Amino acid sequence: MVLMLIVGLSLASCGGAGPSTAIDVTLMDFQFVPNEFIVPAGQQITFSAVNNGAVVHNFVIMKLGTNAGDAWDEGDVPNIYWEVEVQPGGNANTSFVAPTDPGEYQVVCRTEGHIMSGMVAKLTVVSSE
């Protein structure tokens, strides 16, 4: 009985392994915490970010099948699916519609040098059926 309660609590606190319609992320110098997100295809996703770093960070979702490589450049701009910029010490509370195509999408920070410093994450879009 106690064990079941503990398991239930730990599942609730980490959100479980399934898709969520909410992304809650902390932007640091230089990483996304957490760095893996699972969302249902085509649904409205509530996005909330806090920038705990000393410099501006971005949360940039790349289109399916594209990635920004080792460094951001202008050639990556057409491959942006959705992005938001967050000032140091600031936060963002917004939303976006998840891609309709299931798959793994790259997330990066486009501030110069940040991809190379480790600001890369993964957004997994799963069929919402």
Ligand SMILES: [Cu+2]
């Ligand atoms: Cu950054």
